Amino acid sequence: MPLLERLQASKHVDQIFISVGSTLSLEKKIDGLVESSPIDFLKDQWQGNNKLIFVGSIGAVVRLIAPFIRSKENDPAILVTDSKAKNVITLLGGHKQGGDRFASELAAALEAEVICTSDSFTESRIPLDCFGEGWGWKRGGGGVGWRKLMISQSKEQKNIVFQSKGSKLWQQLKGCSNFSFLEKNDPISFENIDLYIGQENRNKCSWHPPTIIIGIGCERNTDEKVIQRAINQSFNQNGLSLLSISGLATIDRKNDEIGLLSLSKTHEWPIYFFSAFELSKVNVPTPSNVVLNEMGTPSVAEAAALLAGDHRGRLIQNKQIYYSKEEESGAVTIALVELENPFAPHKGELHLIGSGPGDLKMLTSDSRQALTRCAVWIGYGPYLNYLESIRGHDQIRIDSKLTFEKDRCQHALDLAKQGVKVGLISSGDSGIYGMAGLALDLWLNERLDSRPLFEVHPGISSFQMAAAKLGAPFMHDFCSISLSDLLTPWNQIEKRIKSAAIGDFVLAIFNPKSIKRDWQLKKTVDLLLECRNPSTPVAIARQLGRPEESIEIHTLETLPFDRVDMLTILVIGNSQSVIKNNKFLTPRGYFSN
Structure with a gap:
């Protein structure tokens, strides 16, 4: 795929510009392409919060942007890549504008090398300024x-x-x-x-960190500048920074208050709306009968702030009323709640990442890109070990143990709700006996405005890896069954085994045997033998994609149970499956006629 299309497909670019006349050299037309002279392009796009990617030589880009460079505070991040996308280079704005991090993400998406020359990157220091x-x-x-x-x-x-x-x-x-x-x-x-x-x-x-919730009550049609001034005065009185604002909270009857909505949009402060009934259930220090008669709840500002903080914060400013000046309209009530932990789900990201069987060559581009993006990696220790060589010096690793899956997912979700970019890592594919289901269940239990971004990034499952190593065992209908009865009753697992046997499905057996759970595999084979020939091929695939990898071919009758453990996946053929020249084949039926 041509580079411009790859950039567009990577979802890292919002707009592609090309110099006037250059479209003639393109192999095919690209939707949304904008022709512009380089100077006009830079005049329009040279803003501190932008990230600009140039395709071409560094020398040409340096000469082009030189007249526009002013300061680290106001210049955009400038990235340069060659026409083959072999390298992605940060030229400007590596720290404050996020150029180094963006270059790493883009390089992962394009499968390119990232080149950053900042001191923190080359010396593996924590970039304190970003x-x-x-x-x-x-x-x-x-x-x-x-x-x-x-x-x-x-x-x-x-x-x-x-x-x-x-x-x-x-x-x-x-x-x-x-x-x-x-x-x-x-x-x-x-x-x-x-x-x-x-x-x-x-x-x-x-x-x-975003740890202050602002509870707001206001008269109808209160001016935006009145609300802003009230917030400024409240924060000055308490010695607080406006940069620590988590969000605004008020009654849902204010969801069309123009001044409030405009203020929220200007500062990108989320607003949390609550009904009068919800607010009326919150105990506050200064309830008001006047407010009760007017709004149906004895408190708006204090109750909303406490409710937005999920009752885990403390009021550091009881409600205070601020009035408009001449030629202004309205009045506003402000209450402040301090949260123990930050709360910014609108900034947080929870990435469910499938790391594949273990070999980094089997890590998908999408998963690698997500890993690059996350400040925190959480997963079972041995799985994280396989990824350690690509973990950045500024990315924290949190090791978890087996059977602590719920704690692991909850920890990841809690961090993401704080505004952290979190990678929750499973081996294989996180949606196949991995963490995706449990994490999604917990995420869905959060109220809508408390949910961070949730994305699942597919990985190569061990049964896919086994298929590739064996030949073509899953060419006809197949199913996967886990023999672990920790979360699923054995009688239900047994029904599925019987159904698969009757339906003549090829089977991928996960979690076939453990030290404490050693009888289920023998029972499974006995159930299958009721419907299948003893000579049905069975593959024992162990530690796939890892240095200890081993693959053995047996039959249902000769399967050595002592060579199977939790690091093994079994592939059991159907009535048509055969072994030829040491290859496992389940015919699709192309030659049956």
Whole structure:
């Protein structure tokens, strides 16, 4: 596929521009292509929040963009790739504008090499000025301060970090070994801190997790600037940063309040709406009969803020009324709730990633791309070990044990609700006896406005790998059955085995045997022998895609049970399956006529 089409298919580009006249050299027409002169294109697109991908030589791109370059704070991220997409290079905006991370994601999608020359990338340091984005935090502080901090980090000087809010998992990364993490009661003045992470407004380099819910009540048609001023005054009074806002909360009768909706859109603050009935059930310190008579609940601002925080926050500002000035209209009531943990599901992402059998060559492009995107990887330890060589130095790994699947999924979902980009990893395909079902079940139990992005990324299952190694065993109708009765009663599993036997399905048997569960496989074979010839071929495929891989061919009659364990998948043929020249074939019926 031509590069421009690959870029379009990767979903990493919103618009493709091409210089005037160059469309004549294209092999085929591309929908949505815009012709423009390079100068006009740059004039229109040179904005700090943009990411621009150029296809061509670095020298030509440098000369083209040189007149537009102003500062790290305002210039866009600039990426360059060659016409064959062999390399993706970050030229500008690697940190603040997210160029390095975007280049890694794009390279994974295009199966290209990523080339980043920033100090943090080459020296495997934590990029202090951009790492918080992956955790759902917002950056505060001036450009001069950040430049000094990054220079200090590049010189391997000790950096002092104080964190009062947000997940501290990132502190476990190897790249944090040169940081000094302060606790609340450590005897050091705040002026000596290099990086602050919390909700307070500090005049220094800072990251702000979203931990403040703003409860709002207002008169009909209150001006947007009145609401904004009330929020500003509330935050100033409490020493809080506006960058720590999690969202707004109010009664559903305000879902058409123009000033409120406009404010939400301007700042990208989500609004959580609640009914009068829901709000009336919340205990608040300052209920009002006037509000009760008018709105059907004794509290709007306080109750909505507490409800949006799922009753896990504490009021740090009881409701206060702020009035409009001359030539303004309306009045607004503000209450503030501080959350123990950040809450930003609209920023969070939960990626269910199938890592395949184990060999990285079998990792799908989609799964690799998702892994690159996530700040946190969660999975069963041995499965994560197979991916360790591609884990970034700024990506945290959380190992889980077998039988702790629900805890694993809940932890991943909780982090994603905080605004974190999380990869929940299964071997094979996460939708085939993996974590996708359990994670989706938990996700669906969340209220709609508490759900982070949920995506499933397919992987190569062990039964597909077994089929490829064996020949063509699944060329006719087949089914997969797990013999584990931890979650499914054995009598139900037995019914499925009998039905598959009667229906003459080829079978893929997962979880055939464990140390504590050693009789089900013998019972399965006995059930199958009631309908099938003892000479029916059976393949034992163990540790597929891993250094210990082994494959053996037996029959139902000669199957050695002692050579089967939880790392094995069995392939059991149907009445037509044969072994020829050591290849497992289930004919489709093409030659039957």
